[in-house]
Amino acid sequence: MTDDTIVARVRALAEAFTVSELARLTVKNSDLELELRRSRPYVGASSGAPPPDVAVVLESTNPPGGAGVPKRKPDIVTSDLVGVLRFSRPQVNEGHRLEDDRELAFVEALGIRNPVRSRGPGRVAAVFVSDGQPVEYGQPLFAIER
């Protein structure tokens, strides 16, 4: 699977999950294992509350490769908002190791800084955006290897 395919599948599943009543959704098939969890209860779209956070765990279930251990697919951190992306300081770059959950950037929308967090420790595998760039809903921002 290409990264694009993964992103598309994650989006579709995350969307179905978001509008569902489920607290946790696990999908497994030959080439993808995916688990969706709510970080807080879903309160409904029309209430004016921000959309629920969705934690995404992606794991390849392909037979072990040469190294003898499955290579993990990175987490894709996407934008829930339309706005302008600003990196948090100190700025993370590819290869950066995150000790813990931290704020990677924020999406500035209507004068409000909406933090984008790493959702745990890991290694920054890719940065898809640049500082000051307009981003849309669902746009991939960072890839994090756990």
Place this chain on the structure above:
Amino acid sequence: MTDDTIVARVRALAEAFTVSELARLTVKNSDLELELRRSRPYVGASSGAPPPDVAVVLESTNPPGGAGVPKRKPDIVTSDLVGVLRFSRPQVNEGHRLEDDRELAFVEALGIRNPVRSRGPGRVAAVFVSDGQPVEYGQPLFAIER
């Protein structure tokens, strides 16, 4: 190849041939051998002369089957005119053996009887039309096995 496919290929080739300056055209490939000959010189469409007759020879070049000899595909006699088809008497039917070139039917158009001939001897393999039926240009009328 189905008969329809053969008819379509013959039509396309016959058309290209008709507007060409060629006196004879032979096409051979894995599943079809086709030879087109003019029965009289092409005099041009705008002269008011009737369209040239085109003799069609169809022959399968598939490897010999169980009988050890190639099975010949039948000639398809088509209508050059739009009109009403009438069988000539005595009426030919499937299986009928033709000793020589003979008139099988005529297409009645604008009060004129335009003969449809077998173009040589053979066996009537199929009759595609019924008496009194309107026929269009290129419509298959009879199949003749040589």
Place this chain on the structure above:
Amino acid sequence: MFKKILIANRGEIAVRIIRACQELGVATVAIFSDPDRASLHVRHADEAFCVGPGPVGRSYLNIPNIISTALISGADAIHPGYGFLAENARFAEIAQDHGLTFIGPSPAVIASMGDKATAKRIMKAAGVPITPGSDIVASVDEGQKIAEKMGFPVLIKATAGGGGKGMREVHDGRDFATAFATAQAEAEASFKDGRLYIEKLIIAPRHIEVQVIGDNFGSIVHLGERDCSIQKPSHQKLIEEAPAPALDAGVIKKLHATAVAAGRAVKYTNAGTLEFLVSGTDVYFMEMNTRIQVEHPVTEMVYGVDIVQEQIRVAAGEALGLRQKELHPVGHAIEVRINAEDPDAGFAPAAGTLNAVEFPGGPGVRVDTHVVAGAVIPPYYDSMIAKIVVHGRTRAGAIARMDRALGETRIEGVKTTIGFCRDVLRSEEFRRGGVRVEWLKADYMPRRADALGVGAA
């Protein structure tokens, strides 16, 4: 004129608005939800931003993301289309607070017309005829008096009512007392609330609406009436036409004058529609829609006016370029809504993939759509996939043209309203013109169900 307009909508109306912007030389920003990524409005716009997933609450009703999109794209105005946020006064206000022009009337007018009771009160004060109705009636005697004064027939209605419970038609004063008692008992039993009020019964009404448009300088014109009496049992419009057929010239004049007077009374700006019930020569105001309507093309075709362009022009502060004296309808126009739904199964919506899509062409035919072959109809949104609109010199000519156009239309993969609407157009009653709102549900559909041997919707 604006430099860039954000279109806060999807579907055919988003495409429609983009076309108007392009013809005015204004850049466009589309918004879309994830499943609408391949929609024509995304392709036709100069820029497009995904604002959320399929569910409308998170995308097309997502005010923060929509306003943010307008701001980061540098748009200076927002066109809301119809539905979604089009009649949301709060959204209009937020847009204005962020320096964006909302293409529509003022938030105050949207709010007052959005509340049906307020709207009726304002219109009544402006001299617009509304359905006569009483306050809560204390006793059968008081009720009888009110009804006699109103004139029969009347409708006795339960204030807590719904689904026809506690409702009685009274056509003769002698039947009033009995009907009142029955209604009261039924209301008590059904809702534990026996309070009743009385409304004038409008007999066999037609749904006729009048298009108006006003500028910021007090000019307001009407663009004639539309007949929208062909409605699904859910009262969604299905076939609309302009002008209204088989309608008394005096009534038409009264409708036009009333609409303009009503518009003036609320200092209306931008495009709006006054909906009326018409019964004989009586006219009753129902509600005012403070937005562009689905059926605006029939008016555009007979008046030769691009209403969406006019909306944008007056919102940009231009004076209305239309003079009432120069506005005359020419010929007759009909619109048919092509919905992905099954008319012979209660208009059940049909989501799915459009395997084949072919639309009609040629003289007097207009097609407004956002779909192409291969498009997927997502389950989240309304089921309309296209509008076929025709214009003819005469109504008979327009009907023949629509019949021809629907015959050319081919949608494969989902059930649609094409065949149903074609049959309606061919019915004797439609051809005669002037059917009442209830006709389709009460007369046509049962007859059709009988003929097809299927259960009525």
Place this chain on the structure above:
Amino acid sequence: MFKKILIANRGEIAVRIIRACQELGVATVAIFSDPDRASLHVRHADEAFCVGPGPVGRSYLNIPNIISTALISGADAIHPGYGFLAENARFAEIAQDHGLTFIGPSPAVIASMGDKATAKRIMKAAGVPITPGSDIVASVDEGQKIAEKMGFPVLIKATAGGGGKGMREVHDGRDFATAFATAQAEAEASFKDGRLYIEKLIIAPRHIEVQVIGDNFGSIVHLGERDCSIQKPSHQKLIEEAPAPALDAGVIKKLHATAVAAGRAVKYTNAGTLEFLVSGTDVYFMEMNTRIQVEHPVTEMVYGVDIVQEQIRVAAGEALGLRQKELHPVGHAIEVRINAEDPDAGFAPAAGTLNAVEFPGGPGVRVDTHVVAGAVIPPYYDSMIAKIVVHGRTRAGAIARMDRALGETRIEGVKTTIGFCRDVLRSEEFRRGGVRVEWLKADYMPRRADALGVGAA
């Protein structure tokens, strides 16, 4: 009214005529050649017969097969469209001899208007202004006298001429003798025939034509003028509009009156077009086309009249339903011909497969075509694959609309005129309106070739 009409044509005009028949409730018979089997006209007709292979001589010009098709299908009339047999008086006669109504004027009128010399003689006798021209001039002195009387500038032309050889413009009487001698010498050298005649030189003419339609009872009306001055170097029209822009009101009046007078003079029945050269306030008859024309939709859009339906009605013996007093153009219409050809390579025709086909929609847009995605453009026929026609309240609005519509149009697989025409519409001269016939070839195309860095056509 007829029961069944055979359409003796192909392409968009065959589809156009089928649509008119369907709206009149008349059954249709299509004819087609082998390569046109998948064309829309075959699919839309009630019946369809193959009349021959691709080459036109054996199919669309195959009179016996076409007449025979009409007879065996039980058609009672034939609509010839344009091109092919539309102006073939013999075909019209044969049709009549077989009891079929030919939808067009009488064979005699077709024949007389088909011969340019006869047509000019008849029109001159009817008082229609034609380009003044002399008989063969015996000497330079006689020529000088004729030219002085005609008024300069004049054109000295060789009777055997062609390709500009033996032709000289003379703008001043003092230059006449020299020009005459040079022309004579050139004609002698080129054609071995030094005979010359003199014609009035029309300066920078525009191509303006007037649509007329008459019935069998002597009624005849005009449907205004069309400006067809945007022509390819081969003089095929490319962009047409109605009404003619930037044209003196007196000239327009003269054109209309002249067209109706000319029609009356030849007792014209059915639809026809009088083509004029217009230079300043001077008007010169060129020829009369005794058929429906490619560009008829621009007239239909501004007059709201279905010309093809009217053709069928008057051919069926109905009295013309149109009154001159009630016919007024509304707004402005423009047509662009989408041809499968490369405008930047001398409009070389491009046969091939249309991998993708998408046409525009929305307000004021009409599409007439016979192709869908996957269609193959056969090499036998003209290269037109569609006509995009738009209507707007103003000419500027119509241009903006056409620009928008062409932007929505997508044809893949062959080169087309879309981009070229869009650029022409955006040029300052076209926007100003009133360009002369030579403008595209002499001014626009060289300038474009320079800008693109390609060789001029």
